[in-house]
Amino acid sequence: MDLPRKFTIRESSHRIHNPFTSEKLAALGQALHLAPGTRALDLASGSGEMLCTWAHTHRITGTGVDISTEFTARARARAAELGVADQVDFVHGDASGYVADEPVDLAACIGATWIGDGITGTIDLLRQSLRPGGMLLIGEPYWRRDPPDQNCVEACHARTEEDYRSLPDLLERFGELGYDVVEMMLADQDSWDRYRAAQWLNIRRWLDRNPDDELAPELRAELSREPASYARYEREYLGWGVFALLGR
Template structure:
């Protein structure tokens, strides 16, 4: 099992692949799409397309495009779109998000928890700007340090992660303005981690003895241990609705 497959299974029982509740996801989409309920939405790093499928169900005149490098996740997204009855209004593309281009910009762009696919926050902002139509908005989800993390947590996540003021300062320096936002609560953060480890464990226990079962159980146990001992007390997540200058 590769890392993408483990992540796909681990996220199967959570509303989205980020520490946000159903209510928070709905509220953020409502805020972003009230300007363009009949427009075009793009999700960069869409995974199973949870965000665009939900957005399409909320707004019957909306159209959406999702881009991701994981073909299995995109197949899950197509099935979700079919169940929701929105397949005629969504297109899912298997490609590197850094290589996606479009002749027609989008009214709304999302990139929630996918900065790793662009190699960081600033490259994500740079990639999103030319994809936005005039007056368009970017819904961006980004991790940050909440307080002073222990040294071993910094080693786990690397040196690029900063605190919440640092995230906002970097966004401002790149020429973007926050117009709304949501800071994930402790309940949302914990629920996400329990779902991630629990879904993977549940899937593994249904498998016959073998390498996939063992690998999945090991990945769930290691992730849970890292969460509880290395970053639970210092990790935060913010989802911001942004507009570019100009």
């Protein structure tokens, strides 16, 4: 049980595995007015940057769950680096079936709602770990502009245009599910650039070190096409944000 190797190669230098900068992550923590001792659960926690930095800054506690052995190891190392290993722990496992032993104050899935087959299922999963009155955090893409054709749709990692909503439609969907949107922090084109361009550098450095690896032809082809595709489609049409929700 692990992520495909090409994914960890692509994001080998990333602390945040989404188009979010450390500044935006810090701003979100400030905006949520996190109280010391807040207990959090982060499903698909990646390299643990959210839990580790918020534990350091806001003195929260919590658990992260991720399917990647490499990212889980990085998360534990980051907790030790920031001196918060006694506040947060990281579990290698399938987040799609994980429910906390005790109710938490904050339950999050940032950019990985496929663990619940979409927003509805992921919210249902998170809600099983959330105390009454607790807060959900959902990270999700949306259309900044209507995609002009199927090439754009697929370049934005969707099968059909209906896989994503516009931002207003996404916010309305949270309401239909019984939640008030009480905060949002959106990626911008610069944070998208920082996320995606770092992938290209990671791939190139890996290719230079591993020219004969079985993955080299696939990653070489990806590096050759992705910068222009990203600039033509993803950068212009795809938005992404983290949304804080409270049940009605």
